[in-house]
Amino acid sequence: MSPVRRGETLPIYNRIRVLRADRGLSRSQLAALVEVNPQTIGALERGDHYPSLDLAFRICDVFGLPVEAVFSRTEFAPLSAGLHRPAPKEA
Amino acid sequence: MPAQNLLERYEARRTRRFLDNQERMSGWLPTWRTRARRRLLTVILAVVLACMFVATTATYFVPLAALAWLPLTLVFLVTWTSLQIVSSRLSDAPRHALDEREISERNSARSIGLGVAQVLVMIPILALLLGSTTDSVDHQDLAYAAGGFTLASILFAGCLPAMILAWIRPDDDPEDHL
Numbered sequence: 418m419s420p421v422r423r424g425e426t427l428p429i430y431n432r433i434r435v436l437r438a439d440r441g442l443s444r445s446q447l448a449a450l451v452e453v454n455p456q457t458i459g460a461l462e463r464g465d466h467y468p469s470l471d472l473a474f475r476i477c478d479v480f481g482l483p484v485e486a487v488f489s490r491t492e493f494a495p496l497s498a499g500l501h502r503p504a505p506k507e508a
Numbered sequence: 509m510p511a512q513n514l515l516e517r518y519e520a521r522r523t524r525r526f527l528d529n530q531e532r533m534s535g536w537l538p539t540w541r542t543r544a545r546r547r548l549l550t551v552i553l554a555v556v557l558a559c560m561f562v563a564t565t566a567t568y569f570v571p572l573a574a575l576a577w578l579p580l581t582l583v584f585l586v587t588w589t590s591l592q593i594v595s596s597r598l599s600d601a602p603r604h605a606l607d608e609r610e611i612s613e614r615n616s617a618r619s620i621g622l623g624v625a626q627v628l629v630m631i632p633i634l635a636l637l638l639g640s641t642t643d644s645v646d647h648q649d650l651a652y653a654a655g656g657f658t659l660a661s662i663l664f665a666g667c668l669p670a671m672i673l674a675w676i677r678p679d680d681d682p683e684d685h686l
Contacts, residue, residue: 443686453607455684466609 431488434462435496436480451475523604526597530605533593540594546674549591553671556584557664564656568649574656588667591674598677599670613676617669625665632657 437447437458444462448455451472460466461476468476468488477487512520539545560580566573598606598614606614632654639650 444681444684445686454610456680457607457609459681459684460609466612469608472608 427490428464429467429488429490430464430492431461431468432493432496433458433476433487435493436482436487439496440480442479447476447479450479519602519604523602526602526605530596534596536593537590540590541680543677543679546591546594546677549587549594550671550674553584553587553591553667556580556587557660557667560584560660560663561657564653564660567656568646568653571649571652574652577656584663588670591670595670595674595677597670598673613673614669617672620672621665621668624668625661628661628665629658632661 433447437444442450444455444458448458451458452475453472457466461468473484473488477484480487540549560577563573563576563580566576598610599617601610601614603611635650635657636654639645639654640647
């Protein structure tokens with residue numbers, strides 16, 4: 418986990434596992450693309466390690482997404498929840 | 509590519525050698541690359557180092573106790589080499605061979621090792637300072653025992669980062685190797 422000099426360590430949630438599955442990437446492949454060890458991708462997915470800004474940007478570059486789409490201070494809702502929204506009922 | 513200075517060339521060469529060695533040794537002792545086995549090696553190493561402290565302290569009272577260092581050193585070399593192989597030498601890996609998580613863990617472990625070294629080395633230092641001004645103490649035996657204690661302290665503190673990293677490292681997740 419990234420060191421914090423002072424203050425409470427706030428959680429950083431991520432969607433790496435879901436995005437990786439969506440793109441058909443193994444941990445080893447993603448690790449090679451962002452130049453870390455596969456164990457570090459596993460640690461990120463489990464929340465055992467919070468990435469540096471540099472690593473976060475490199476991961477986002479692989480998925481072609483902005484940082485806020487991959488990392489968040491709050492837990493992500495399942496991606497499937499955003500796929501379909503029922504049409505609003507007519508009055 | 510900009511010209512590298514001496515330090516950068518040294519670091520690059522060291523990293524290349526480390527990665528070559530790591531690749532060569534990656535298949536060694538395959539059945540010992542589990543957390544349980546790494547922890548077993550760590551415990552054995554801790555016991556050997558503890559015995560070194562006892563043996564070196566005992567030399568003040570029984571000079572022949574120094575002979576215990578011979579078998580202890582033998583067991584130490586085997587255990588330490590095995591632990592380094594199965595934990596991929598993360599504790600003394602060059603910076604460029606590690607990623608940010610590994611550097612962070614290694615730095616924490618090294619910091620603990622340095623702190624332990626400072627405390628342990630203070631013991632023979634104080635013993636020598638106090639003993640040198642006390643007539644009832646055998647100064648020759650004290651110097652010999654303090655030297656051995658310092659050696660054991662440096663060994664223990666030097667091994668501690670590798671022991672900590674070997675202890676905390678989880679088993680490899682099969683998904684990591686897909």
